[in-house]
Amino acid sequence: MTINPVLIKSSFAIVEPHGADVAGYFYQHLFEHNPGVRSLFAEHLSDQQDRLWAALGALVTHLEDTETLVGILQDLGRRHAAYGALPEHFPAVGASLLATLAHFAGEEAWTPEVEESWTAVYGVVSGTMSEALTAAKNSAS
Ligand code: HEM
Structure with a gap:
């Protein structure tokens, strides 16, 4: 899977003007599908x-x-080590993030190539964050 920065930036530019609605949709999606993580958040x-x-x-x-x-x-x-986030939470967050981006980008802009690129970006994000989170937890214990 490859990251195409042009596709990431152009799709994000469509989603971005929706502002706070995007984050609202994301959390609603996340908590609806994973009620167990709601208590980690304020x-x-x-x-x-x-x-x-x-x-x-x-x-x-x-x-x-x-x-x-x-x-x-x-x-x-x-920082996420202190929030009670665990590496196993990342796939659920990634699924809600992609569903949110797809919703606001709209059917026409959310092509298979765009989805593939975002999936690859999230792979890097979750891999790097999870490693740092695990290392921080291990050094604290
Ligand atoms: C794409 C991956 C993620 C990004 C970009 C992200 C981003 C952020 C940011 C910017 C904050 C604000 C505090 C700070 O900057 O340290 C935050 C807080 C937090 N995140 Fe994440 N996060 C991600 C994944 C996750 C995952 C997988 C979990 C686990 C359920 C999680 C749970 C939390 C919690 C519990 C807080 C503190 C919320 C509060 O104070 O109520 N995050 N996150």
């Missing part, structure tokens, strides 16, 4: 929604700058 999600959204924008911006991207993901992964 009761009121509004700050959290903005931060997740900003993080996604930063990842897309630095997509071709591997060193910066990996640094951001490692920091994010280490």
Whole structure:
């Protein structure tokens, strides 16, 4: 599977103007399909929604700058150790993220190539974050 940065950026540009609705849709999807993870998050999600959204924008911006991207993901992964996130949560988050992007991109823009590229991006994101999270947990114990 390959990452096509042009497709990632062009599809993200369609989704981005939907702003807070995107994060709202994502959390609704995640909690509906994985009620068990709701208790890890604060009761009121509004700050959290903005931060997740900003993080996604930063990842897309630095997509071709591997060193910066990996640094951001490692920091994010280490912080997630304190949130109670586990490597096994990542597939559920990835599924909700892709469903959200597909919903807001719309049928015409969400081509098999776009989906494949986002799947590959999420593979890098979840792999790098999970490794840093596991390392942080191991060093703390
Ligand atoms: C694409 C992968 C993910 C991204 C980009 C992401 C991004 C973020 C960001 C930016 C924050 C705000 C705090 C900070 O910057 O440290 C955050 C908090 C959090 N994330 Fe994630 N996250 C991801 C995956 C996950 C997964 C797999 C879980 C596990 C269920 C998770 C659970 C949480 C929790 C519990 C918080 C704290 C929420 C609160 O304070 O209520 N995240 N995440």
